[in-house]
Amino acid sequence: MTKPLLHGLAYAAGLAVALALPFGPALAADDAASATAAVNHEPSIESQSWSFNGPFGVYDNAQLQRGFLVYKTICANCHSMRLLSYRNLSESGGPEFSPDEVKDIAAQVQVTDGPNDKGEMFQRPGRPSDRFHSPFANEAAARVANSGALPPDLSVMAKARPGGPDYIYALLTGYRPASAGFQLAPGMQYNLAFPGHQVAMPPPLFDGAVKYTDGTKPTIDNYARDVAAYLMWAAEPKLEERHKFGALVMIYLIAFAVIMFLTKRSVWARLHGKVTHAA
Amino acid sequence: MTHTSSYEPSTGIEKWIDQRLPVPRLIYDQFLAFPTPRNLNYWWTFGGILTFMLVSQIATGVVLAMHYVPTAEGAFDSVEHIMRDVNWGWLLRYTHEVGASMFFLAAYIHTFRGLYYGSYKAPREVLWILGVLILLLMIATAFMGYSLVWGQMSFWAVTVITNIFSSLDAVIPGLGTRLVQWIWGGFAVGSPTLTRLYSLHYLFPFVIAGVVVLHIWALHIPGNNNPTGIDVKSTRDTVPFHPYYTIKDGFALVLFATLFAGLVFYAPNLLGHPDNYIPANPLQTPQHIVPEWYFLPFYAILRAIPSKLFGVVALIGAIVVLFFVPWLDTSRVRSTSYRPIYKWFFWAFVVTCVVLGYLGSQLPEGVYLVLGRVFTAYYFLFFLLVMPLVGWIEKPEALPGSIIESVLGPEEAPQATKRSALRRRAQEPAL
Numbered sequence: 001m002t003k004p005l006l007h008g009l010a011y012a013a014g015l016a017v018a019l020a021l022p023f024g025p026a027l028a029a030d031d032a033a034s035a036t037a038a039v040n041h042e043p044s045i046e047s048q049s050w051s052f053n054g055p056f057g058v059y060d061n062a063q064l065q066r067g068f069l070v071y072k073t074i075c076a077n078c079h080s081m082r083l084l085s086y087r088n089l090s091e092s093g094g095p096e097f098s099p100d101e102v103k104d105i106a107a108q109v110q111v112t113d114g115p116n117d118k119g120e121m122f123q124r125p126g127r128p129s130d131r132f133h134s135p136f137a138n139e140a141a142a143r144v145a146n147s148g149a150l151p152p153d154l155s156v157m158a159k160a161r162p163g164g165p166d167y168i169y170a171l172l173t174g175y176r177p178a179s180a181g182f183q184l185a186p187g188m189q190y191n192l193a194f195p196g197h198q199v200a201m202p203p204p205l206f207d208g209a210v211k212y213t214d215g216t217k218p219t220i221d222n223y224a225r226d227v228a229a230y231l232m233w234a235a236e237p238k239l240e241e242r243h244k245f246g247a248l249v250m251i252y253l254i255a256f257a258v259i260m261f262l263t264k265r266s267v268w269a270r271l272h273g274k275v276t277h278a279a
Numbered sequence: 280m281t282h283t284s285s286y287e288p289s290t291g292i293e294k295w296i297d298q299r300l301p302v303p304r305l306i307y308d309q310f311l312a313f314p315t316p317r318n319l320n321y322w323w324t325f326g327g328i329l330t331f332m333l334v335s336q337i338a339t340g341v342v343l344a345m346h347y348v349p350t351a352e353g354a355f356d357s358v359e360h361i362m363r364d365v366n367w368g369w370l371l372r373y374t375h376e377v378g379a380s381m382f383f384l385a386a387y388i389h390t391f392r393g394l395y396y397g398s399y400k401a402p403r404e405v406l407w408i409l410g411v412l413i414l415l416l417m418i419a420t421a422f423m424g425y426s427l428v429w430g431q432m433s434f435w436a437v438t439v440i441t442n443i444f445s446s447l448d449a450v451i452p453g454l455g456t457r458l459v460q461w462i463w464g465g466f467a468v469g470s471p472t473l474t475r476l477y478s479l480h481y482l483f484p485f486v487i488a489g490v491v492v493l494h495i496w497a498l499h500i501p502g503n504n505n506p507t508g509i510d511v512k513s514t515r516d517t518v519p520f521h522p523y524y525t526i527k528d529g530f531a532l533v534l535f536a537t538l539f540a541g542l543v544f545y546a547p548n549l550l551g552h553p554d555n556y557i558p559a560n561p562l563q564t565p566q567h568i569v570p571e572w573y574f575l576p577f578y579a580i581l582r583a584i585p586s587k588l589f590g591v592v593a594l595i596g597a598i599v600v601l602f603f604v605p606w607l608d609t610s611r612v613r614s615t616s617y618r619p620i621y622k623w624f625f626w627a628f629v630v631t632c633v634v635l636g637y638l639g640s641q642l643p644e645g646v647y648l649v650l651g652r653v654f655t656a657y658y659f660l661f662f663l664l665v666m667p668l669v670g671w672i673e674k675p676e677a678l679p680g681s682i683i684e685s686v687l688g689p690e691e692a693p694q695a696t697k698r699s700a701l702r703r704r705a706q707e708p709a710l
Contacts, residue, residue: 055544055545083356083359083363088363152557155359156359156556159548159553159556160553160554160556160557161553162553164553195566235556237362237363238362238363238369241369242369242370242373242544242547243544243545245370245544246540246543246544246545247544249540249544250537250540250541250544253533253536253537253540254537256533257530257533257534257537260526260529260530260533261530263526263530264526264527264529264530267522267523267526268523268526268527271317271518271523
């Protein structure tokens with residue numbers, strides 16, 4: 001299918017969605033922001049403009065690739081993403097690295113495999129079919145390396161917090177010196193976005209921490225934005241497929257509804273002016 | 280409506296089947312020729328929509344069950360496996376998840392429709408009771424289904440709701456605790472609990488389907504109620520179900536499906552809670568445990584009562600009271616449209632349910648707790664006081680002479696009904 005045609009279809013469907021749903025605007029806001037109204041006493045999270053927002057939203061492949069780089073260089077030192085496999089990185093609707101690039105990425109980690117025919121476990125380079133390598137062997141190891149705090153798994157993080165990617169961006173850019181009089185527990189950081197404003201994670205990003213090769217400025221703001229988009233993809237890898245297939249379904253249903261309405265009207269017109277019916 | 284069969288088998292094979300197992304006759308009489316009041320509005324289309332939702336939930340659920348792992352260790356990951364690696368798994372799972380919400384939306388509209396038009400009044404009491412039974416089964420099924428995701432909210436919802444039974448300790452010490460441990464299959468919510476919830480979640484929809492058959496059977500004995508609430512008096516008042524209501528229900532179903540699809544494809548997590556994407560952790564209680572939106576009014580009622588035992592009694596009572604509605608309502612007419620006083624109480628009740636839903640999503644403290652108690656009180660007073668008293672003191676407005684007259688107006692209605700129209704005019708000054 002050509003791009004303009006798909007765009008046109010998507011546009012028509014989106015219009016239909018907005019017409020069909022009384023709460024169209026609320027939906028267009030973003031399906032990732034699954035925040036319920038039930039969250040009290042939490043800092044307000046500013047919503048950002050994302051390429052995947054709205055009914056026609058798609059991921060920005062280049063952004064996801066940069067986001068993966070930020071994850072791999074920084075986040076992956078403490079955070080696992082155990083639900084993802086390296087092969088996911090080359091799947092369509094994602095970062096779309098080439099299969100060869102994915103092989104290289106996977107080969108950078110050592111994976112315990114086995115037992116071999118001698119009954120021994122052994123180490124081998126990672127393969128695309130392997131799950132993402134976890135930085136710690138288990139929860140206890142993770143805690144002891146992080147002064148008691150457990151860095152949460154990031155696989156579905158973008159759906160597991162109110163605000164989703166907006167929250168992740170706000171958290172990563174929300175580190176500030178604690179205001180005077182704020183009682184900060186030892187080893188904790190002050191953060192505008194984190195509930196309670198005390199987070200155990202030290203500020204992970206600083207300007208220039210990750211080398212970008214595509215000309216994007218290596219700033220905290222860009223890192224945070226890119227890695228939040230990447231985590232959104234990780235949590236919702238079928239979003240593009242969903243949006244595109246959804247457009248076709250909506251067009252079909254709207255057309256079906258029009259036909260049904262006209263048929264209904266013509267069938268019921270048989271009764272007009274007639275008191276009795278032919279039973 | 281019990282009516283003489285108009286089915287005439289035309290071919291040899293139809294005659295042969297008709298003498299042995301007359302399913303074609305049943306379908307023809309009950310779903311094609313079935314005489315249906317000609318004035319049913321769109322609120323009457325939700326029965327068909329609900330049937331569709333039940334089929335949709337069973338169809339998606341059966342396939343999901345092929346990929347789901349009902350253990351504490353495997354449940355959360357298997358749901359993610361469905362979302363990521365199963366072909367069209369994301370569509371199945373989101374359709375099933377959003378489908379539960381849509382099912383309840385339709386069920387609540389259907390129930391309020393029945394309440395407004397007095398569809399529970401004689402001779403439709405059994406029909407209504409079966410409907411309340413379906414609602415009860417739906418609540419149980421949805422609760423068990425929600426637990427299967429085994430996220431934080433799933434786990435703690437199971438913990439909170441199963442702990443309800445421990446309130447029986449206040450009646451017989453030890454009974455509640457023993458009962459809860461029996462339900463859990465251990466000393467805490469865990470794999471044995473999940474496995475039995477899964478088993479029952481698979482069973483209950485088929486029980487619902489069975490009760491739906493009885494519900495439709497009970498509907499087809501007296502026939503549909505209608506917006507005027509008056510009985511069908513002649514064949515002029517009715518039209519055959521097909522094509523008039525197959526097409527009208529079909530149109531409404533497609534509109535409903537459009538809303539359904541809009542949520543599935545563009546806001547699948549809108550009605551969910553982010554905490555349920557955190558794997559269940561028995562050592563960490565979420566700050567704020569809230570059920571899905573469709574349970575919020577009941578949750579508000581549970582928390583409005585200061586005593587645990589009586590909170591549970593109120594929670595159960597909020598549903599059980601519905602069983603008695605046919606006898607609590609003392610009105611002479613069915614439809615609220617002709618009830619000048621009751622009308623206001625009815626809409627206040629609808630508002631109450633919505634407000635209770637909002638209060639259920641808030642922490643039960645301060646003004647929310649006070650409001651929760653006020654609206655819980657009205658919830659019960661509506662059934663126990665308003666229904667019997669208003670029906671008794673209220674003088675209903677004049678009813679149309681017949682269904683056909685309500686559709687075409689008294690002037691165009693046939694002679695037989697003109698007299699009743701005149702009678703209505705004569706009554707008007709008195710009202």
